[in-house]
Amino acid sequence: MNVTIDLDTKFRAAAVAEGLVDVRYDVVASPVGDLHVAATGRGLCRISYDGADWEERLARGFGVRVLRSPLDDVRRELDEYFDGRRREFDLPLDLRVAPFPADVLRELARVPYGRTDTYGKLAARAGRPKAARAVGTIMNRNPIPIVLPCHRIVGANGDLTGYAGGLDVKRRLLELEGASFR
Amino acid sequence: MATPQVPPFERFYLTHRDEVLGYLRRLLGPRAEDAWQETFLRALRAYGRLEHGRHLRAWVFTIATNVALDELRVTKRTDPEGDLEPVAELQRDAFRELEHLTGDLPPTERAAVVLRYGYDLPYAQIADALGSSEEAARAAASSGVRRLRRTHERDH
Numbered sequence: 001m002n003v004t005i006d007l008d009t010k011f012r013a014a015a016v017a018e019g020l021v022d023v024r025y026d027v028v029a030s031p032v033g034d035l036h037v038a039a040t041g042r043g044l045c046r047i048s049y050d051g052a053d054w055e056e057r058l059a060r061g062f063g064v065r066v067l068r069s070p071l072d073d074v075r076r077e078l079d080e081y082f083d084g085r086r087r088e089f090d091l092p093l094d095l096r097v098a099p100f101p102a103d104v105l106r107e108l109a110r111v112p113y114g115r116t117d118t119y120g121k122l123a124a125r126a127g128r129p130k131a132a133r134a135v136g137t138i139m140n141r142n143p144i145p146i147v148l149p150c151h152r153i154v155g156a157n158g159d160l161t162g163y164a165g166g167l168d169v170k171r172r173l174l175e176l177e178g179a180s181f182r
Numbered sequence: 183m184a185t186p187q188v189p190p191f192e193r194f195y196l197t198h199r200d201e202v203l204g205y206l207r208r209l210l211g212p213r214a215e216d217a218w219q220e221t222f223l224r225a226l227r228a229y230g231r232l233e234h235g236r237h238l239r240a241w242v243f244t245i246a247t248n249v250a251l252d253e254l255r256v257t258k259r260t261d262p263e264g265d266l267e268p269v270a271e272l273q274r275d276a277f278r279e280l281e282h283l284t285g286d287l288p289p290t291e292r293a294a295v296v297l298r299y300g301y302d303l304p305y306a307q308i309a310d311a312l313g314s315s316e317e318a319a320r321a322a323a324s325s326g327v328r329r330l331r332r333t334h335e336r337d338h
Contacts, residue, residue: 001201002200003200003203003218007203007215007218011218011219014219018223020223020227021191055193056189058190059189063230064188064189064191064229065191065226065229066192067226068192
């Protein structure tokens with residue numbers, strides 16, 4: 001006896017409407033591959049290029065009541081970004097990180113569309129000029145890439161250095177934004 | 183054996199949603215869909231308080247049974263103690279032949295019979311589902327089986 005799509009859709013909507021879900025998620029197709037996106041009642045909390053153990057990772061971070069359900073606003077803003085029609089995101093975020101990473105991610109959010117900056121400068125703006133390496137780690141663990149644009153952060157000599165989604169993705173995002181890099 | 187962790191709700195839901203709908207259809211017929219949604223909403227409300235991932239199948243059948251019995255507006259009836267009739271049991275194949283008749287059973291007997299013979303749940307878990315003792319669950323299933331056989335014989 002298989003549950004129909006209709007019945008399934010109704011249940012998921014009712015669960016969200018009743019506020020019974022700790023974290024809901026969706027998968028958004030994009031030019032750089034499938035993006036796994038997740039939100040709590042407070043806002044967008046994860047974007048991941050990697051779908052392995054995705055539900056378990058969400059459960060560890062936000063609670064076991066994990067449910068797939070459409071995240072229309074997130075999907076729309078990402079689609080607009082990849083179409084070149086959006087330069088900044090308006091989505092509320094649910095960031096649960098320690099104080100220093102929070103400062104760094106807040107500064108990161110200010111790096112403009114189509115521009116790059118370095119790990120060292122970002123560290124300095126977050127108040128810890130010598131913490132370039134720590135900032136690299138924070139970029140690597142960025143819970144909400146693309147929306148928090150860690151792809152715009154490059155090495156002091158202009159090298160792309162690294163990216164959670166792979167260097168090809170970092171390059172494609174910078175090209176999409178018309179940034180100059182090497 | 184290590185205690186299994188509570189899986190993310192999505193996994194629990196995908197594992198059990200079809201089977202629970204089948205069960206509720208057997209108990210409620212066309213009214214099953216509302217009861218099915220109510221079952222998983224109740225499960226989700228309680229899910230964050232689960233302490234381990236053991237017996238989740240029996241747990242969701244318990245919720246479904248409660249929803250179905252509510253739907254059938256039944257006050258839970260425990261069978262009288264000291265029922266001296268021998269316990270009636272069924273083979274799976276025999277149950278398949280009689281299953282279409284379960285709709286005429288009283289609700290508690292229907293749930294007990296379907297959980298026992300349709301889903302192979304042990305009596306201890308059926309007792310939890312019915313909110314009764316294991317003996318009462320066994321008696322309800324047994325009495326249901328006798329009733330099914332009588333109906334079957336009358337119709338043939």
